[in-house]
Amino acid sequence: MEVAYNKHYYAGSRQELVAKIAAELSDFRFRHVLGVEKAALELAQNNGVDLELASVAALVHDYAKEKSDQEFLAMIDACQLDSDLKNWSNFIWHGVVGAEIIRQELGIEDEAILNAVRRHTVGAVNMTRLDQIVYVADYIEENRDFPGVKTARAIAKNDLKEAVAFETSHTLAHLIANEKTIYPAAISTYNAWVCGR
Ligand code: GDP
Ligand code: FE
Numbered sequence: 001m002e003v004a005y006n007k008h009y010y011a012g013s014r015q016e017l018v019a020k021i022a023a024e025l026s027d028f029r030f031r032h033v034l035g036v037e038k039a040a041l042e043l044a045q046n047n048g049v050d051l052e053l054a055s056v057a058a059l060v061h062d063y064a065k066e067k068s069d070q071e072f073l074a075m076i077d078a079c080q081l082d083s084d085l086k087n088w089s090n091f092i093w094h095g096v097v098g099a100e101i102i103r104q105e106l107g108i109e110d111e112a113i114l115n116a117v118r119r120h121t122v123g124a125v126n127m128t129r130l131d132q133i134v135y136v137a138d139y140i141e142e143n144r145d146f147p148g149v150k151t152a153r154a155i156a157k158n159d160l161k162e163a164v165a166f167e168t169s170h171t172l173a174h175l176i177a178n179e180k181t182i183y184p185a186a187i188s189t190y191n192a193w194v195c196g197r
């Protein structure tokens with residue numbers, strides 16, 4: 001489905017936005033982004049979220065993923081973001097710092113879109129429906145293939161919040177099984193969405 005852009009979240013057409021994103025990303029990641037848009041549009045339709053908002057947020061969510069560490073570190077300084085971010089890496093920067101890069105390079109100023117980008121990797125205690133859609137679409141899009149993805153897709157068809165909880169729980173379990181550092185906000189997301197506290 002191709003959404004017509006007329007609300008000016010982005011100054012150009014969808015096709016122009018897609019071209020800018022394609023120029024920033026490897027073929028592999030560009031395909032992922034198109035898959036996230038498709039999944040996000042379905043979720044938006046089922047959950048009463050504006051399709052243009054979902055399309056733009058999904059298309060830009062990994063816009064900054066292939067930027068260099070130097071670029072992220074410079075942006076943290078330039079935008080005076082929390083300096084603790086410097087202790088982390090691409091996995092957290094491409095969303096939280098990526099939102100500022102998207103604002104600068106794509107001229108997207110809508111905070112609902114930028115927040116969905118900021119929250120797409122580790123979620124947040126409070127997530128709007130748009131945030132939930134991008135978070136879940138990123139996990140279930142058609143190119144993803146991992147144990148549990150079919151269950152995640154089935155849950156997402158019926159209950160968006162339940163899908164957020166499933167994804168949060170499984171991602172955290174996976175990170176722990178692989179002895180990865182857990183970003184503190186990921187634990188807050190887990191407590192709020194999986195344990196209800
Ligand atoms: P992608 O950008 O489409 O690959 O997906 P995400 O933005 O959801 O995740 C980016 C990467 O961050 C994935 O490899 C996740 O496993 C990883 N990740 C998510 N949360 C954490 C965390 O708390 N700690 C660590 N170390 N990695 C994480
Ligand atoms: Fe991402």
Ligand code: FE
Nearest residue numbers: 032061062138
């Ligand atoms: Fe992604």
